[in-house]
Amino acid sequence: MTRQEVQTLNEDFDRILREAGAERSILAQVGEHEVCGYALWREGAPLVMLSAGIHGDEPAGPLAVKALLKQGLLDSACSWLICPLLNPHGLVENIRENADGVDLNRDYLKQVSAEVQGHVKWLCQCREKQSVDVFLSLHEDWESAGFYCYEINCGEDQPSRVKSLLKAVSEHVDIEKATEIDGHSVREAGWIYHRAEPDVPEGWPEAIFLAKLGCPLSFTLETPSQISLERRVHAHVTAVKELLNVCL
Numbered sequence: 082m083t084r085q086e087v088q089t090l091n092e093d094f095d096r097i098l099r100e101a102g103a104e105r106s107i108l109a110q111v112g113e114h115e116v117c118g119y120a121l122w123r124e125g126a127p128l129v130m131l132s133a134g135i136h137g138d139e140p141a142g143p144l145a146v147k148a149l150l151k152q153g154l155l156d157s158a159c160s161w162l163i164c165p166l167l168n169p170h171g172l173v174e175n176i177r178e179n180a181d182g183v184d185l186n187r188d189y190l191k192q193v194s195a196e197v198q199g200h201v202k203w204l205c206q207c208r209e210k211q212s213v214d215v216f217l218s219l220h221e222d223w224e225s226a227g228f229y230c231y232e233i234n235c236g237e238d239q240p241s242r243v244k245s246l247l248k249a250v251s252e253h254v255d256i257e258k259a260t261e262i263d264g265h266s267v268r269e270a271g272w273i274y275h276r277a278e279p280d281v282p283e284g285w286p287e288a289i290f291l292a293k294l295g296c297p298l299s300f301t302l303e304t305p306s307q308i309s310l311e312r313r314v315h316a317h318v319t320a321v322k323e324l325l326n327v328c329l
């Protein structure tokens with residue numbers, strides 16, 4: 082996306098979220114870009130965190146957040162932490178990493194990047210108020226032919242949740258058929274049931290950090306980059322809505 086498009090996207094997030102009453106925190110200033118987190122608290126409600134745009138070459142996530150916000154995401158009966166675009170520089174440059182070549186989604190243990198340092202600090206502040214109950218992160222995969230997800234579940238196994246998710250998404254996008262994805266054997270087609278430990282000891286992704294912070298349930302959603310952007314966005318929108326249906 083162009084600088085102007087990314088700037089406009091960030092302005093759209095800001096307007097919609099603040100009009101709904103969300104508090105904005107600036108997590109980091111990266112060149113001309115502010116990296117923001119938004120918190121919307123509702124007394125006694127479960128806390129859902131939604132994260133997108135940590136990999137700059139995966140535009141479907143941030144665009145899906147915008148579509149979800151326009152479709153009334155914040156009306157759900159929960160509190161929210163939303164990071165709609167964690168790597169704005171990467172999105173402008175169409176690169177996975179940040180400006181220093183750091184894969185932000187492997188930086189949650191070492192925390193060398195300003196983006197992740199700010200994100201971690203904010204998450205820890207929010208946690209003093211309430212722990213995240215469900216974490217959702219939106220990604221794309223340049224190698225897969227179909228949609229798949231990672232589930233990290235530190236609570237009771239409830240296979241019906243992911244089955245509902247995959248059924249809903251399959252009406253729009255094929256589910257990945259490979260029995261091994263990214264080095265992981267699938268539990269069923271399109272479903273990686275991942276332990277709450279990193280694949281690489283020092284390369285913690287965001288989802289592992291959330292699990293270590295005490296978040297009991299997370300879903301990382303992966304749409305195939307080889308289908309159209311519109312369909313990837315629609316798959317993410319469908320997936321998030323279904324997960325909110327079955328998790329809340």
Ligand SMILES: [Zn+2]
Binds near residue numbers: 139219221
């Ligand atoms: Zn990604």
